[in-house]
Amino acid sequence: MITMAGERNQGLSKVLSLFVALVTLALSVSLWMHFDASTAAMQFTENAAWLPSLGISYSLGVDGFSMPLIVLTSLINVIVIIAGWRVINDRPSFYMASFLVMTGLMNGVFAALDAVLFYVLWEGMLIPMFLIIGIWGGPKRIYATLKFFLYTFFGSIFMLIALIYMGIKQGNFSILEMHNLPLSMEAQTYIFFAFLIGFAVKVPMFPVHTWLPDAHVEAPTGGSVVLAAIMLKMGTYGFIRFSLPITPDAASHYSWVVIGLSLIAVVYIGLVALAQKDMKKLIAYSSIAHMGFVTLGFFVIFALMQSGSEDAAKLAMQGGLFQMISHGFISAAMFLSVGVLYDRMHSRNIYDYGGVVNTMPKFAAFFMLFTMANAGLPGTSGFVGEFWVILSSYQANFWYAALAGTTLILGAGYSLWMYKRVVFGDIANENVAKLQDINGRETLFLTILAVVTLLFGLWPEPLVHVMQASVNHLLQCGIQSKLSGIVGVCH
Amino acid sequence: MYLTPDLSPLAAEFFVLIMACVVMVADLYFADDEHKLTYWLTQLTLGVAAFITAGHLATEPQVLYQGTFVVDYMAGILKIAIYIATMISLLYARDYIAVRHFLKGEYYMLTLFSVLGMMVLVSAHSLLTVYLGLELLSLPLYAMVAMERNNGNASEAAMKYFVMGAIASGFLLYGMSLIYGATSTLELTAILNSLGHLGQNQLMVNFGLMFIVAGLAFKIGAVPFHMWVPDVYHGAPTAVTLFVGSAPKIAAFGMMIRLLVDGLAPLLHQWQSLLIIMSILSMAVGNIVAIAQLNLKRMLAYSTIGHVGYFLLGILSGNNEGYAASMYYILIYALMTLASFGMIVFLSRAGFESDKISDFKGLAKRSPWYAAMTMFTMLSLAGVPPFVGFWPKLEVIKAAVHGGFVSLAVFAVVMSLIGAFYYLRIVKTMYFEELDEPAKPIVVASDVRLMMIANGMAMLVLGIFPGWILQYCLTAFGL
Numbered sequence: 001m002i003t004m005a006g007e008r009n010q011g012l013s014k015v016l017s018l019f020v021a022l023v024t025l026a027l028s029v030s031l032w033m034h035f036d037a038s039t040a041a042m043q044f045t046e047n048a049a050w051l052p053s054l055g056i057s058y059s060l061g062v063d064g065f066s067m068p069l070i071v072l073t074s075l076i077n078v079i080v081i082i083a084g085w086r087v088i089n090d091r092p093s094f095y096m097a098s099f100l101v102m103t104g105l106m107n108g109v110f111a112a113l114d115a116v117l118f119y120v121l122w123e124g125m126l127i128p129m130f131l132i133i134g135i136w137g138g139p140k141r142i143y144a145t146l147k148f149f150l151y152t153f154f155g156s157i158f159m160l161i162a163l164i165y166m167g168i169k170q171g172n173f174s175i176l177e178m179h180n181l182p183l184s185m186e187a188q189t190y191i192f193f194a195f196l197i198g199f200a201v202k203v204p205m206f207p208v209h210t211w212l213p214d215a216h217v218e219a220p221t222g223g224s225v226v227l228a229a230i231m232l233k234m235g236t237y238g239f240i241r242f243s244l245p246i247t248p249d250a251a252s253h254y255s256w257v258v259i260g261l262s263l264i265a266v267v268y269i270g271l272v273a274l275a276q277k278d279m280k281k282l283i284a285y286s287s288i289a290h291m292g293f294v295t296l297g298f299f300v301i302f303a304l305m306q307s308g309s310e311d312a313a314k315l316a317m318q319g320g321l322f323q324m325i326s327h328g329f330i331s332a333a334m335f336l337s338v339g340v341l342y343d344r345m346h347s348r349n350i351y352d353y354g355g356v357v358n359t360m361p362k363f364a365a366f367f368m369l370f371t372m373a374n375a376g377l378p379g380t381s382g383f384v385g386e387f388w389v390i391l392s393s394y395q396a397n398f399w400y401a402a403l404a405g406t407t408l409i410l411g412a413g414y415s416l417w418m419y420k421r422v423v424f425g426d427i428a429n430e431n432v433a434k435l436q437d438i439n440g441r442e443t444l445f446l447t448i449l450a451v452v453t454l455l456f457g458l459w460p461e462p463l464v465h466v467m468q469a470s471v472n473h474l475l476q477c478g479i480q481s482k483l484s485g486i487v488g489v490c491h
Numbered sequence: 492m493y494l495t496p497d498l499s500p501l502a503a504e505f506f507v508l509i510m511a512c513v514v515m516v517a518d519l520y521f522a523d524d525e526h527k528l529t530y531w532l533t534q535l536t537l538g539v540a541a542f543i544t545a546g547h548l549a550t551e552p553q554v555l556y557q558g559t560f561v562v563d564y565m566a567g568i569l570k571i572a573i574y575i576a577t578m579i580s581l582l583y584a585r586d587y588i589a590v591r592h593f594l595k596g597e598y599y600m601l602t603l604f605s606v607l608g609m610m611v612l613v614s615a616h617s618l619l620t621v622y623l624g625l626e627l628l629s630l631p632l633y634a635m636v637a638m639e640r641n642n643g644n645a646s647e648a649a650m651k652y653f654v655m656g657a658i659a660s661g662f663l664l665y666g667m668s669l670i671y672g673a674t675s676t677l678e679l680t681a682i683l684n685s686l687g688h689l690g691q692n693q694l695m696v697n698f699g700l701m702f703i704v705a706g707l708a709f710k711i712g713a714v715p716f717h718m719w720v721p722d723v724y725h726g727a728p729t730a731v732t733l734f735v736g737s738a739p740k741i742a743a744f745g746m747m748i749r750l751l752v753d754g755l756a757p758l759l760h761q762w763q764s765l766l767i768i769m770s771i772l773s774m775a776v777g778n779i780v781a782i783a784q785l786n787l788k789r790m791l792a793y794s795t796i797g798h799v800g801y802f803l804l805g806i807l808s809g810n811n812e813g814y815a816a817s818m819y820y821i822l823i824y825a826l827m828t829l830a831s832f833g834m835i836v837f838l839s840r841a842g843f844e845s846d847k848i849s850d851f852k853g854l855a856k857r858s859p860w861y862a863a864m865t866m867f868t869m870l871s872l873a874g875v876p877p878f879v880g881f882w883p884k885l886e887v888i889k890a891a892v893h894g895g896f897v898s899l900a901v902f903a904v905v906m907s908l909i910g911a912f913y914y915l916r917i918v919k920t921m922y923f924e925e926l927d928e929p930a931k932p933i934v935v936a937s938d939v940r941l942m943m944i945a946n947g948m949a950m951l952v953l954g955i956f957p958g959w960i961l962q963y964c965l966t967a968f969g970l
């Protein structure tokens with residue numbers, strides 16, 4: 001399985017890029033079809049010597065954690081290309097090529113089984129994004145894109161040191177072997193915090209989240225979509241691929257740090273979102289709050305495992321994973337909806353709108369669905385993950401659940417309040433009066449996302465099914481203490 | 492009976508020497524305005540020399556001529572890298588110097604003599620040959636910097652370069668004489684062996700070592716001996732900077748290995764601590780001061796200082812893995828220098844130097860290809876994967892971690908973050924900013940253009956397939 005879409009498109013070959021994106025999607029869907037959900041082992045592995053003298057190899061493979069993310073990435077890529085079809089007039093082929101290269105790199109990140117390969121792809125992905133924000137972004141794009149690049153680069157260099165340290169210790173850079181590498185508590189602590197910095201910037205967690213609102217606001221719609229839907233997931237993916245299994249003891253010992261930061265993200269950032277005047281900024285903050293659930297779900301498992309409630313831990317883990325995928329769709333849909341409005345009005349300011357429902361009824365219906373999903377309405381995929389995380393964290397600590405539960409109020413507050421101000425009411429000004437409803441192209445991508453959102457909201461089973469084995473494996477073996485001296489019982 | 496020694500290991504050196512003389516004479520008799528013959532003769536010389544050296548590539552080190560000269564794998568690889576770097580820099584330089592009216596046969600002759608000096612230097616096996624090679628390398632460079640006679644900056648740079656270079660040579664010589672005094676030999680292996688039982692002379696050797704390290708630091712431009720670097724890089728004609736920044740750095744690496752490792756390895760702990768300080772200072776000063784530069788050549792000069800800091804990281808870790816990492820670093824660094832200064836040469840015209848950062852404004856619109864090549868080079872210099880500059884950084888940091896210098900490694904990566912900022916600024920200028928005035932077309936010969944694109948693409952291709960150059964470096968140190 002190679003979805004490294006390194007193809008570059010010259011000229012105005014949008015069709016070609018759409019074709020490539022569709023082929024990539026088809027490949028990743030067939031990956032889903034042929035995926036064996038009964039095992040946690042890596043599947044569809046591919047191995048080639050890259051730098052054998054240094055123990056670095058080009059090895060790819062997927063398990064229940066990464067496979068859904070790859071499908072998500074490929075789908076989002078198709079949508080982004082459709083969305084940018086007419087909107088991007090400045091160097092469109094370069095735009096499309098950047099997205100294809102980026103999709104290839106992102107799929108690679110999710111599939112990489114070699115730490116150096118992972119790092120190379122993880123950093124390499126910054127370059128197309130840097131250009132996308134910088135070239136096609138809004139007025140403050142240069143500031144935003146530099147901030148984005150430097151923040152992420154800052155985070156990942158510590159991760160690199162940790163990876164090098166372990167690579168030297170075990171003689172090669174295989175991630176799966178790192179899972180079994182015996183490490184003292186002290187080493188684990190350093191590595192855990194190095195990873196935490198790297199991944200927390202990407203997620204982003206409070207207090208290193210400040211690049212996100214800037215980058216989101218200035219990025220073109222496609223850039224925001226990819227940022228929110230996929231890039232943020234890389235941080236949380238990093239937690240389950242690296243932090244939890246490599247440094248289980250440190251992660252357990254310091255889980256309160258992550259849980260605390262997650263709850264701050266949920267509550268404080270939720271409040272910040274309420275105060276936003278800019279629609280994109282509002283969604284950006286809401287993304288941070290939603291990602292707080294993912295990290296909460298991942299780290300609350302330690303408390304649950306200690307109290308013996310393995311089922312609750314499983315539910316928390318699945319809740320976090322489900323939230324990752326679901327947020328990918330919902331945030332993409334939200335940004336696309338704002339993009340639809342922005343393309344017409346060239347404003348993201350909530351106060352410039354009002355009464356959109358009168359001129360764009362179809363759009364208003366879609367937007368309503370996505371806003372509800374963002375607020376976590378039962379029946380949409382936004383509800384499932386959050387509900388599971390709250391449910392299981394209740395068993396760990398009442399206050400975790402209580403604080404996390406405030407999101408139901410805050411989320412509804414900022415989402416619906418924004419919706420009310422933008423869509424309902426009388427027509428605010430003549431610009432709104434001139435709005436055209438969505439065209440076929442826009443209907444297409446919004447419909448795809450609406451279907452997926454509802455589908456997973458009503459029937460989460462297929463997604464849970466493919467993740468099941470990997471979740472069980474992680475809980476039973478992955479996070480077993482490395483200090484007891486009995487390493488590798490499960491492997 | 493006196494036996495004539497076998498001179499075949501010196502074939503490449505003799506060939507370059509003879510050809511340098513031929514070039515000098517040929518230029519007097521057959522010179523046309525463009526000095527085409529001399530140019531091609533020089534390129535041919537370097538090409539043939541590369542073949543000769545490649546033919547003699549030895550895996551077992553041979554020490555020859557009463558211990559003054561060594562032929563080993565490292566020397567071979569370094570020499571070939573020097574030829575290639577010189578060939579590329581001559582190609583880039585040709586049109587630049589022609590337009591500025593200092594294209595003379597001497598330019599090529601001086602280049603060849605300098606190359607000869609580098610060859611002697613990387614193969615040196617006694618303090619005498621080290622010094623001989625170093626001077627032969629440096630003197631032509633001083634003249635080349637000054638070749639653009641009517642340019643005040645260039646003359647100033649040449650003066651500075653010469654004075655600083657002379658001081659550095661003085662340091663080095665003083666250190667060498669102290670070592671000689673303590674060990675009563677010039678031959679590196681003999682020095683190595685006698686260092687173990689010095690008795691009272693230990694202090695003298697340590698003192699000598701200080702001077703040798705200081706002299707080396709001058710030559711490679713490590714902080715606090717870096718003052719000449721920005722002025723020379725900035726003042727010298729870009730085509731000369733291009734040469735000064737590439738091939739001699741490779742030779743300087745050879746010199747460091749010969750002196751510190753082949754000769755003074757038992758003093759590892761002494762020179763290690765000196766190098767650590769220089770490495771930290773170089774990384775800090777180079778990367779931080781570069782942010783404030785508006786002139787691209789000056790910025791790249793400070794970036795060189797920063798890179799020297801990383802390069803030292805490998806050597807100071809004191810094991811073969813680290814030396815190989817440093818060798819890899821310097822080879823890749825030479826390639827990146829060629830690309831970055833090459834781009835400045837490339838965009839400049841008669842009367843326009845194109846060496847300010849703002850001259851790169853809107854390049855992405857004017858010529859997407861060259862902008863992309865420059866972007867590759869800058870990101871590579873910044874050490875962003877998947878570009879090639881990432882790998883040597885990874886290697887030296889790995890060597891530092893392996894050598895037990897974890898905090899130094901952390902410092903190095905933090906500095907590379909600062910470095911990323913000013914390299915990205917070039918990318919930003921090219922891609923996100925518009926040119927104020929209508930752009931003038933970029934006129935260059937097709938072979939230069941081809942080389943430029945190959946050079947830029949090498950950043951990406953070597954980044955994706957980093958193995959083979961690294962393999963040479965590992966082999967050179969028996970890994």
